[in-house]
């Protein structure tokens with residue numbers, strides 16, 4: 397392993413790619429080379445760091461200095477002044493949109509400080525392609541603890557006690573799903589990850605896989621141990637090439653370290669993972685359609701029961717969970733269900749990642765405790781409405797969701813409260829509308845994704 401005095405993490409999320417982060421990365425590498433600093437400074441491209449509207453952006457560690465809105469020529473100055481002379485460059489710091497005050501480091505910027513990260517804990521912090529860095533941040537400790545100190549049924553009990561609910565949309569209790577699958581007699585059993593991420597505007601799963609792929613691998617391996625499965629599959633959309641690449645490399649590293657394969661931690665337990673790339677059909681995010689597609693058949697949903705727990709992949713007992721669900725699991729096993737339950741609400745423990753979009757000042761990915769008031773997400777983290785216009789409504793839950801009007805800004809964002817307001821959590825899409833937003837335009841936007849004018853559930857159908 398090589399050691400560097402600084403790590404510079406460049407955001408490579410979808411928003412930053414659109415604003416030219418690859419040009420920034422190339423210029424950074426070039427400039428570092430010209431200054432002869434390549435043995436001292438490591439440049440890392442990672443998944444979405446969160447504040448998409450501020451891209452292109454990068455963070456210089458260990459100080460955590462955050463540079464945003466970068467132009468290629470700014471990079472040379474940052475290399476010269478900050479990375480060579482050791483003096484951070486104030487001109488390219490984040491500035492508060494209202495007071496214009498500069499803030500140097502991520503721990504000084506409300507967008508970051510008001511969040512609580514469990515699923516996104518390592519994204520934007522570590523090199524996603526370095527298993528050593530993941531391990532340095534307690535990675536694979538939960539898996540080691542599970543295999544050396546716990547029986548499979550203990551893991552299921554801990555997950556049940558944590559109250560973790562699936563983050564893919566329906567909010568089904570994860571521990572219960574694992575227990576059903578563990579109790580079914582048939583073998584082999586399978587662990588499947590739903591990384592199809594079809595909801596318009598949602599990109600939290602992409603960010604986790606691009607920025608911290610080992611957290612998904614560890615979560616799936618824990619599931620494999622708990623239910624008695626030795627093989628897992630990640631079904632991921634083809635539109636996420638960086639996520640596929642990072643995950644493939646992470647799987648190979650985990651195999652090399654003996655964390656995937658046979659007799660892991662000398663426990664006798666074997667587990668391995670493979671990636672299957674889907675073609676990006678919205679319907680293939682539905683679990684039974686996904687399993688059909690994984691088997692090489694046409695991706696069409698089938699009636700349930702039987703549930704995947706009973707008859708899943710190749711008719712065998714299968715757990716299928718979402719990426720964010722799996723990414724929560726290592727922390728739950730390591731820190732315990734009581735810790736997890738201390739965050740969020742009684743019936744919706746833990747955090748949830750939201751993709752904040754629309755007319756908010758700070759759009760991007762945010763992770764907050766369940767039950768955080770909607771207004772806090774939009775105004776404290778999101779920085780309010782662009783141009784100080786009036787807030788009209790927030791749309792949550794993707795095409796099957798609904799809108800919360802201005803009177804609902806105090807709504808605690810959790811599964812139950814959103815249902816009471818006629819909408820759903822879904823996978824965490826959150827579109828902010830100002831007084832001028834046209835609802836018909838929003839409906840048309842969703843129609844492009846649903847493509848089924850008679851589904852009866854999505855927003856255009858219900859209008």
Ligand SMILES: Cc1cc2nc3c(=O)[nH]c(=O)nc-3n(C[C@H](O)[C@H](O)[C@H](O)COP(=O)(O)O)c2cc1C
Nearest residue numbers: 562563564565590592593594681682683717718721
């Ligand atoms: C039309 C449709 C699309 C879906 N798309 C996704 C998706 O993209 N990602 C996802 O995780 N779950 C999606 N789901 C939910 C899955 O069917 C399933 O409930 C989920 O993968 C279970 O994982 P969880 O318990 O961890 O949430 C979709 C459901 C429906 C009905």
